[in-house]
Amino acid sequence: MTVTGRELRSTVTDDGTLRLTLEDVALEPPSADEVIVKVEAAPINPSDIGLLLGPANVSTLRASGTAERPAVGFEVPRERMATVRARLGQSLAVGNEGAGTVIASGENAKSLQNRRVGMLGGGMYADYRKLKARDVVPLPEGASAADGASMFVNPLTALGFVETARSEGHRGIVHTAAASNLGQMLQKICLKDGMPLVNIVRSDEQEKMLRGLAATHVLNSRSDGFRSQLVDALDETGATIAFDAIGGGSLGSDILQAMEQAASRRMTEYSRYGSNTFKQLYIYGALDLAPTVLNRLTFGFQWSVSGWLLFPFLQKAGGDVAARLRQRVVDELTTTFASHYTRTIGLAEALDPDVLRAYERKSTGEKYLIDPTRG
Amino acid sequence: MTVTGRELRSTVTDDGTLRLTLEDVALEPPSADEVIVKVEAAPINPSDIGLLLGPANVSTLRASGTAERPAVGFEVPRERMATVRARLGQSLAVGNEGAGTVIASGENAKSLQNRRVGMLGGGMYADYRKLKARDVVPLPEGASAADGASMFVNPLTALGFVETARSEGHRGIVHTAAASNLGQMLQKICLKDGMPLVNIVRSDEQEKMLRGLAATHVLNSRSDGFRSQLVDALDETGATIAFDAIGGGSLGSDILQAMEQAASRRMTEYSRYGSNTFKQLYIYGALDLAPTVLNRLTFGFQWSVSGWLLFPFLQKAGGDVAARLRQRVVDELTTTFASHYTRTIGLAEALDPDVLRAYERKSTGEKYLIDPTRG
Numbered sequence: 001m002t003v004t005g006r007e008l009r010s011t012v013t014d015d016g017t018l019r020l021t022l023e024d025v026a027l028e029p030p031s032a033d034e035v036i037v038k039v040e041a042a043p044i045n046p047s048d049i050g051l052l053l054g055p056a057n058v059s060t061l062r063a064s065g066t067a068e069r070p071a072v073g074f075e076v077p078r079e080r081m082a083t084v085r086a087r088l089g090q091s092l093a094v095g096n097e098g099a100g101t102v103i104a105s106g107e108n109a110k111s112l113q114n115r116r117v118g119m120l121g122g123g124m125y126a127d128y129r130k131l132k133a134r135d136v137v138p139l140p141e142g143a144s145a146a147d148g149a150s151m152f153v154n155p156l157t158a159l160g161f162v163e164t165a166r167s168e169g170h171r172g173i174v175h176t177a178a179a180s181n182l183g184q185m186l187q188k189i190c191l192k193d194g195m196p197l198v199n200i201v202r203s204d205e206q207e208k209m210l211r212g213l214a215a216t217h218v219l220n221s222r223s224d225g226f227r228s229q230l231v232d233a234l235d236e237t238g239a240t241i242a243f244d245a246i247g248g249g250s251l252g253s254d255i256l257q258a259m260e261q262a263a264s265r266r267m268t269e270y271s272r273y274g275s276n277t278f279k280q281l282y283i284y285g286a287l288d289l290a291p292t293v294l295n296r297l298t299f300g301f302q303w304s305v306s307g308w309l310l311f312p313f314l315q316k317a318g319g320d321v322a323a324r325l326r327q328r329v330v331d332e333l334t335t336t337f338a339s340h341y342t343r344t345i346g347l348a349e350a351l352d353p354d355v356l357r358a359y360e361r362k363s364t365g366e367k368y369l370i371d372p373t374r375g
Numbered sequence: 376m377t378v379t380g381r382e383l384r385s386t387v388t389d390d391g392t393l394r395l396t397l398e399d400v401a402l403e404p405p406s407a408d409e410v411i412v413k414v415e416a417a418p419i420n421p422s423d424i425g426l427l428l429g430p431a432n433v434s435t436l437r438a439s440g441t442a443e444r445p446a447v448g449f450e451v452p453r454e455r456m457a458t459v460r461a462r463l464g465q466s467l468a469v470g471n472e473g474a475g476t477v478i479a480s481g482e483n484a485k486s487l488q489n490r491r492v493g494m495l496g497g498g499m500y501a502d503y504r505k506l507k508a509r510d511v512v513p514l515p516e517g518a519s520a521a522d523g524a525s526m527f528v529n530p531l532t533a534l535g536f537v538e539t540a541r542s543e544g545h546r547g548i549v550h551t552a553a554a555s556n557l558g559q560m561l562q563k564i565c566l567k568d569g570m571p572l573v574n575i576v577r578s579d580e581q582e583k584m585l586r587g588l589a590a591t592h593v594l595n596s597r598s599d600g601f602r603s604q605l606v607d608a609l610d611e612t613g614a615t616i617a618f619d620a621i622g623g624g625s626l627g628s629d630i631l632q633a634m635e636q637a638a639s640r641r642m643t644e645y646s647r648y649g650s651n652t653f654k655q656l657y658i659y660g661a662l663d664l665a666p667t668v669l670n671r672l673t674f675g676f677q678w679s680v681s682g683w684l685l686f687p688f689l690q691k692a693g694g695d696v697a698a699r700l701r702q703r704v705v706d707e708l709t710t711t712f713a714s715h716y717t718r719t720i721g722l723a724e725a726l727d728p729d730v731l732r733a734y735e736r737k738s739t740g741e742k743y744l745i746d747p748t749r750g
């Protein structure tokens with residue numbers, strides 16, 4: 001039996017327009033190793049917004065279509081078209097992860113029938129999603145779709161940071177935009193695992209929230225004493241690796257500088273090449289699309305700034321590590337890895353101009369969940 | 376018997392002044408494993424200028440002292456004082472490497488007596504230098520002090536680039552400021568070793584010079600078609616590692632972008648995270664002191680930008696590799712690793728205002744040699 005449902009699509013055309021639409025898609029019955037899941041919850045992560053809106057200028061939003069089949073269009077600034085050359089003309093499904101109920105299953109996946117599952121693989125902003133059985137994970141008893149909707153990207157990323165820090169020989173971690181859902185998970189993991197963590201946030205409110213999670217080091221980058229407090233915290237923790245969600249501007253560079261200053265407190269002899277302490281900055285997000293500015297002269301030559309992405313990390317770490325991390329997420333789904341959503345919206349609502357502008361703002365701590373069963 | 380000679384010193388004081396002076400230094404006789412070398416040639420490398428002049432504003436130069444014992448002073452801009460905090464008040468000897476004749480030797484180093492040697496270890500801008508016998512290398516028969524003066528930093532750096540590229544799995548190299556002495560050595564090594572090399576220069580003259588060394592890929596970053604030529608050259612060579620002497624500005628970022636564009640020519644499916652091709656930029660110099668600007672959105676998430684320094688590289692590579700590279704330098708001293716000097720000056724002349732301004736300009740292809748025996 002064919003199942004038909006809506007699917008949210010994002011398309012950039014070569015006239016410099018990005019369009020979001022809801023398309024009707026018919027799914028053929030699953031093959032032996034596949035299942036069809038009725039989507040009940042899918043989070044809007046910053047990484048989803050990247051695919052959804054690309055480099056579009058959100059202030060140029062123009063709504064069209066009907067209430068049931070809304071559509072929105074945006075202009076893509078000419079100078080940013082180069083960054084989307086590879087997706088021109090392709091109608092792309094959106095939504096990295098989600099959760100729902102298995103409504104059809106192939107002969108090798110019958111044990112999943114009627115189970116509530118979390119799933120990973122793109123195209124989750126849809127009524128139905130067909131995928132390989134190995135890309136879904138049954139939720140523990142009593143867990144809601146909302147509980148399981150974000151069980152991959154943020155939990156595995158937070159665990160990945162700690163794995164990366166350990167395997168590269170660092171003794172402590174710095175995290176920016178630390179009040180995010182991901183940041184809260186990272187704080188809980190670090191507490192449990194005894195890994196020192198220096199949280200950088202942008203408001204007193206965020207600081208308070210993290211202190212409520214028993215965080216030791218929480219610094220507000222907008223407060224007066226930020227830079228010297230950061231050096232002190234780095235000196236105390238020995239943190240020499242940072243994960244930065246912001247990307248643009250010079251905060252990452254400031255962190256490297258502070259690490260260098262902390263290291264030079266322990267130096268006895270001057271070297272014009274700076275300290276021997278190796279400092280690593282990983283940029284894993286793009287909350288600020290502006291260029292990254294590195295004031296190299298302030299942090300010597302023993303440093304590296306790199307992109308960090310979940311999937312290459314998992315691939316490099318290998319199957320055993322990935323399986324261990326996934327199991328930990330299932331075990332601690334409603335504790336360490338609990339996600340909080342500011343608002344739940346329907347699939348058509350995701351194309352409502354006011355709603356769209358609100359989730360596009362990417363305010364730290366705010367998070368939207370799409371529940372297609374709401375319409 | 377004590378040997379007395381002049382030594383060039385650089386001092387930054389906390390009132391924001393950098394002073395260069397010639398100090399008289401008395402050397403006690405060498406211990407068992409030491410030698411004293413009469414310095415006959417020491418190059419002025421960009422890395423030496425970094426220690427010599429630090430972040431001083433060269434336009435504020437003020438000469439003092441006498442013809443025989445000249446001294447010069449500069450202002451250090453207030454905002455740059457943070458970068459020299461660790462050297463405040465220290466009278467630092469300058470000059471990474473040099474060559475000369477052994478005039479005194481400890482009992483375990485008698486075989487070096489009267490030999491002409493190359494040497495590494497700082498403080499070479501001096502009449503005499505005492506150092507461990509293991510830090511000098513006897514020059515081959517017939518080699519002059521000028522031949523051996525630059526046998527460490529540039530040759531080992533150029534060889535280190537090729538070693539690094541190989542050990543990190545890259546198939547070709549990009550090099551900026553490629554017309555430098557170092558760049559010419561790198562071109563010769565790459566030709567000999569069959570490593571594809573993309574040279575980036577800044578003038579037609581420099582391009583011509585490298586083509587005279589049988590370089591295949593030489594691109595002028597100031598020519599009109601530079602960006603598309605770069606993508607073509609990267610596509611052709613498969614180069615995914617770059618060594619950048621400039622550091623400031625966005626050239627490094629442009630190279631990563633071009634690597635990504637070359638990689639995306641081979642992509643069949645769009646990914647908003649960019650290609651799976653890992654791209655590495657190493658910054659090994661600071662010809663431009665401005666901040667490094669990374670336009671991350673143009674090159675995905677599979678990248679790393681890092682500092683590259685000779686000594687940490689040699690340490691990481693291990694003793695066997697270091698010995699192999701040093702031997703190759705001796706074997707090919709007057710061919711692959713021949714250095715060319717624009718001008719030879721005396722030690723006191725290094726503090727002459729006009730001469731100083733000339734070598735401080737760091738024009739690619741120009742290189743000064745200090746010969747203290749000239750006065």
